[in-house]
Amino acid sequence: MRGVRHEWGKLGLALAVLVLPALLSVSPARAGGASPDSTRHRILPLMGDLATKRGIELPLPLGAGIVYYHLARGIAVHDVRVGRNGAQPQSVSDFAQLSAHAKVDNLNAKLDAWILPFLNVYAIVGYIWNESETHVDVTLPPLLPGGQPRRKSMSVPTSLEGTVGGLGATLAGGYGPYFLTVDVNGAQADLGFDDRFKAVLTSIRGGWNGRAGGRPLRVWANFTDWNTDATVTGTVPDPDGGSLAFEVDQGPAYHETYGVGGQYAPTRHIELAADTGFDGHGGWYVALVPVFRY
Secondary structure, rough: HHHHHHHHHHHHHHHHOOOOOOOOOOOEEEEEOOOHHHOOOOOOOOOOHHHHOOEEEEOOOOEEEEEEEEEEEEEEEEEEEEEEOOOOOOOOOOEEEEEEEEEEEEEEEEEEEEEOOOOEEEEEEEHHHHHHHHEEEEOOOOOOOOOOOEEEEEEEEEEEEEEEEEEEEEEEEEEEEEEEEEEEEEEEOOOEEEEEEEEEEEEEEEEEEEEOOOOOEEEEEEEEEOOOEEEEEEEHHHHHHHHOEEEEEEEEEEOOEEEEEEEEEEEEOOEEEEEEOOOOOOEEEEEEEEEEOO
16 A cells, blocks of 8 residues: 555646646637738638638738646546556555645647638647645554544645647637637647546637737637546556556546636737636636747
8 A cells, every 4th residue: 555655646636737728729810901911822721812802800820839837726536446466456445535636837839720710720749747735535444343444644745747749629700899719629648657648628718809009809708628537557666565556547626617818919920818717616727828920
């Protein structure tokens, strides 16, 4: 048991690390003075001329940016299984219950392209730093028949880091000054366990297109579903000799977040965005996304 205590600390936080900042490219087409000279010789977006002929100003089709992301949230551990020296892992959840709270910082490079006036695709690659506090409650049988079970609690602080990469797509549309976007992205992170962690995030953002100082300004409300449940597997040395294999079923304590965000373009080539969300139970995130468009 003590041979995997520190590893459990890492396991309790691992799914939080998968919460990735694949912020959708909130740059839907907007009414305004389009610049024919800036789009005349461009291939992307396909069918872009149909939009510009109607006086719709499109963003420049290609983007390169940086995504900084901070996340704090709870992690639920549903089951823990341990096997020694090649034995089939068996559940120890009757004796040990785990929960964790993780703080994650993530820095990504992001490339995106508007393939159609209403379809953006993107790729991200980056690095994650994670700190967490994992709480372990252990219940052991009584020493004497008829005695009280023995209960012990401990908190295990841990840190973890690794690489992450992913792909995503955004559908965007609007009516008048209002817009709606739907974003789906898949990502995986290499955190040093047997398997890479995989996640699928779905976000919906609806808001208003306007201008400030003559430049585009967008504000929105958002909803995100975090489909990051996974089974963590690995093998660690047993201090008493041999090895211990573990399997942990875990995921976010709360899967949905709700929040607000905004984006401002001080020039045609620069976009600055911020996005935040809350799960209503103490979990939250904030993302900052500067992008250069060309």
